[in-house]
Amino acid sequence: KAGVTQTPRYLIKTRGQQVTLSCSPISGHRSVSWYQQTPGQGLQFLFEYFSETQRNKGNFPGRFSGRQFSNSRSEMNVSTLELGDSALYLCASRTSGNVETQYFGPGTRLLVL
Amino acid sequence: KNEVEQSPQNLTAQEGEFITINCSYSVGISALHWLQQHPGGGIVSLFMLSSGKKKHGRLIATINIQEKHSSLHITASHPRDSAVYICAVGGADGLTFGKGTHLIIQP
Numbered sequence: 001k002a003g004v005t006q007t008p009r010y011l012i013k014t015r016g017q018q019v020t021l022s023c024s025p026i027s028g029h030r031s032v033s034w035y036q037q038t039p040g041q042g043l044q045f046l047f048e049y050f051s052e053t054q055r056n057k058g059n060f061p062g063r064f065s066g067r068q069f070s071n072s073r074s075e076m077n078v079s080t081l082e083l084g085d086s087a088l089y090l091c092a093s094r095t096s097g098n099v100e101t102q103y104f105g106p107g108t109r110l111l112v113l
Numbered sequence: 114k115n116e117v118e119q120s121p122q123n124l125t126a127q128e129g130e131f132i133t134i135n136c137s138y139s140v141g142i143s144a145l146h147w148l149q150q151h152p153g154g155g156i157v158s159l160f161m162l163s164s165g166k167k168k169h170g171r172l173i174a175t176i177n178i179q180e181k182h183s184s185l186h187i188t189a190s191h192p193r194d195s196a197v198y199i200c201a202v203g204g205a206d207g208l209t210f211g212k213g214t215h216l217i218i219q220p
Contacts, residue, residue, distance in 0.1 A: 033207065043199065045207035056207045088154050102146070104156040
């Protein structure tokens with residue numbers, strides 16, 4: 001089975017722009033979670049989608065949003081980018097339940113100038 | 114909100130040494146995860162525990178639910194074990210992560 005894929009792998013944007021990141025989960029996995037990793041805050045949970053519905057959300061401003069499509073692929077969007085949004089954005093997929101191993105993608109490294 | 118503490122933050126050891134990384138959390142959880150992150154960012158899930166002990170090769174993970182504590186052990190450590198090891202706990206509001214332990218194994 002192919003692993004979790006994320007596109008693009010690297011991205012440079014300027015303040016005020018918006019960005020959309022994509023995640024394709026492992027075939028058969030219906031849950032996709034998104035995480036932000038920065039040197040200062042470490043890994044933080046953004047949100048989780050299951051069967052096209054947001055199941056859980058972390059403590060991030062409304063500029064961060066996401067969605068999931070019927071084929072379980074997910075996108076996350078960040079509007080009005082700030083310098084502090086520079087981070088590694090990781091997605092992870094699992095079959096469905098909460099007590100399951102998550103499989104992580106390679107991440108998208110976003111730099112905001 | 115769960116607080117997750119890992120220790121030590123940094124650890125340098127010689128090849129062959131027995132390694133222990135600790136993780137404590139403040140609130141009851143559904144499961145605890147141990148993750149490994151190599152330079153470049155890729156994260157691999159090593160273990161998911163809800164009770165007891167699991168072993169995979171040279172890696173052993175234990176959890177004590179009553180004490181809200183978990184340990185990750187590496188036996189016969191090798192330079193390729195050099196990585197950041199991250200503890201994460203699962204709850205109603207998704208995963209909460211520790212800050213990670215940066216492990217370097219010198220030949």
